[in-house]
Amino acid sequence: MSEAVAEYPRITRRTLHEEVLERLRDMIIEGRLEPGQRINEGQVGAQLGVSRTPLREAIKTLASEGLVEILPAKGAIVRKFTAKDLAQILQVLKTLEQLGGRMACELASDATIQAINGLHERMLALYKSNNRLEYFKLNQAIHSAIVAASGNPVLMEMHETLQARIKRLRFIGNEGPQKWAGAVAEHEEMMAALLKRDADALLDVIGRHMESTRLRVADVF
Amino acid sequence: MSEAVAEYPRITRRTLHEEVLERLRDMIIEGRLEPGQRINEGQVGAQLGVSRTPLREAIKTLASEGLVEILPAKGAIVRKFTAKDLAQILQVLKTLEQLGGRMACELASDATIQAINGLHERMLALYKSNNRLEYFKLNQAIHSAIVAASGNPVLMEMHETLQARIKRLRFIGNEGPQKWAGAVAEHEEMMAALLKRDADALLDVIGRHMESTRLRVADVF
DNA sequence: ATTCTCCTTGCTGTAGACAGAGATCGAAAG
DNA sequence: CTTTCGATCTCTGTCTACAGCAAGGAGAAT
Numbered sequence: 177m178s179e180a181v182a183e184y185p186r187i188t189r190r191t192l193h194e195e196v197l198e199r200l201r202d203m204i205i206e207g208r209l210e211p212g213q214r215i216n217e218g219q220v221g222a223q224l225g226v227s228r229t230p231l232r233e234a235i236k237t238l239a240s241e242g243l244v245e246i247l248p249a250k251g252a253i254v255r256k257f258t259a260k261d262l263a264q265i266l267q268v269l270k271t272l273e274q275l276g277g278r279m280a281c282e283l284a285s286d287a288t289i290q291a292i293n294g295l296h297e298r299m300l301a302l303y304k305s306n307n308r309l310e311y312f313k314l315n316q317a318i319h320s321a322i323v324a325a326s327g328n329p330v331l332m333e334m335h336e337t338l339q340a341r342i343k344r345l346r347f348i349g350n351e352g353p354q355k356w357a358g359a360v361a362e363h364e365e366m367m368a369a370l371l372k373r374d375a376d377a378l379l380d381v382i383g384r385h386m387e388s389t390r391l392r393v394a395d396v397f
Numbered sequence: 398m399s400e401a402v403a404e405y406p407r408i409t410r411r412t413l414h415e416e417v418l419e420r421l422r423d424m425i426i427e428g429r430l431e432p433g434q435r436i437n438e439g440q441v442g443a444q445l446g447v448s449r450t451p452l453r454e455a456i457k458t459l460a461s462e463g464l465v466e467i468l469p470a471k472g473a474i475v476r477k478f479t480a481k482d483l484a485q486i487l488q489v490l491k492t493l494e495q496l497g498g499r500m501a502c503e504l505a506s507d508a509t510i511q512a513i514n515g516l517h518e519r520m521l522a523l524y525k526s527n528n529r530l531e532y533f534k535l536n537q538a539i540h541s542a543i544v545a546a547s548g549n550p551v552l553m554e555m556h557e558t559l560q561a562r563i564k565r566l567r568f569i570g571n572e573g574p575q576k577w578a579g580a581v582a583e584h585e586e587m588m589a590a591l592l593k594r595d596a597d598a599l600l601d602v603i604g605r606h607m608e609s610t611r612l613r614v615a616d617v618f
Numbered sequence: 619a620t621t622c623t624c625c626t627t628g629c630t631g632t633a634g635a636c637a638g639a640g641a642t643c644g645a646a647a648g
Numbered sequence: 649c650t651t652t653c654g655a656t657c658t659c660t661g662t663c664t665a666c667a668g669c670a671a672g673g674a675g676a677a678t
Contacts, residue, residue, distance in 0.1 A: 240461035
């Protein structure tokens with residue numbers, strides 16, 4: 177047996193609780209499970225065609241990620257976020273993204289930055305064609321990609337966790353053409369700064385972007 | 398029923414998986430479960446007097462916290478951290494702690510800062526009496542307290558998670574009188590800056606403290 | 619002696635069962 | 649009519665059982 181064959185040992189056997197975890201995360205982010213709603217293990221398990229064991233394991237992970245809250249002897253409920261929660265999350269998110277942005281300006285390859293620019297272009301197209309759902313997904317992907325360009329997986333992980341918490345809020349909060357235009361303008365600025373590798377400018381835009389996100393989403397409450 | 402009675406609804410029924418979670422975390426941090434070691438569910442469960450179900454739930458949470466790694470069909474192993482991992486974690490930790498420090502300078506009450514100073518004094522006493530274990534615990538507590546003084550629980554949570562990952566490394570890495578003295582000196586500086594609410598100075602010390610932590614711990618690898 | 623194959627053994631992944639806590643609804647007392 | 653107590657029922661928390669994968673060793677073939 178040659179050694180070339182064993183090059184990619186990532187066979188990734190997917191277990192049920194992994195599968196369930198993703199499904200639940202999606203259900204929460206898509207709003208199929210509403211904030212405050214209790215997760216009935218029997219019901220959801222039946223719905224997913226899975227016994228309670230892997231379901232419960234997935235719920236424990238979601239709790240650790242901060243997407244659900246576990247009330248002993250009462251079960252798990254989808255976590256509700258207040259305006260204060262949002263502000264606190266965005267503050268940390270801002271800091272993390274600024275760190276990612278600075279490192280990206282310093283360390284990322286031109287190819288990486290070009291790839292991010294590609295995402296940005298595609299996002300603009302979706303904006304013009306008024307495809308809000310796909311626009312939103314790409315928007316999130318761009319933020320993640322900037323952080324990923326830092327080359328620090330720990331930073332990515334923390335960023336991803338926090339981003340997931342407020343993904344839903346961001347989606348339903350950013351409604352309306354005026355808000356949308358504002359967000360796009362900020363993204364234009366971000367991209368311009370990143371292309372110039374101008375860290376100071378990038379950090380500044382990211383800071384303002386987070387603050388205006390907070391204001392835009394605040395209407396939800 | 399008056400409303401005063403319901404003031405503290407935190408009866409905190411402790412479930413088994415919560416209990417197990419804490420125990421496992423301690424076992425990993427204390428080194429009773431060594432990095433790379435497989436966690437045999439039957440064995441550990443028997444040792445803790447608990448069936449596999451709550452144990453597995455706790456393991457899922459630990460995986461989400463980044464303390465163990467789950468290999469499908471092979472079980473969980475205590476995560477091994479490389480020098481690179483350490484550097485990446487410390488980089489994020491530095492950023493988070495700097496954010497916490499800046500906010501603490503701006504927002505914390507005098508009482509809070511005095512409380513942190515109290516911890517610091519006690520830590521110095523432990524240094525002089527050469528009580529390394531208790532010194533270490535207080536050291537960690539001080540870092541946490543500074544971040545807590547920011548008043549941002551999300552920030553605390555992220556900080557706590559990352560701190561837990563490298564707690565063990567920090568403990569075994571900071572051995573030796575010279576390293577110890579250096580760490581204490583940095584803490585002195587931090588405390589002085591905090592007492593003066595001099596954010597710039599505090600951020601600077603925190604940055605240097607993290608870097609020297611990295612160097613001190615690097616010998617472990 | 620080496621390698622391949624098959625078997626055995628141990629452990630994980632999942633399902634199902636059981637006990638106990640909480641919630642709900644109705645009835646009785648004020 | 650309101651309130652309180654109690655019975656019932658649902659759902660969670662935990663345990664146990666079972667199936668299937670993985671690793672390791674024994675034996676046979678080369």
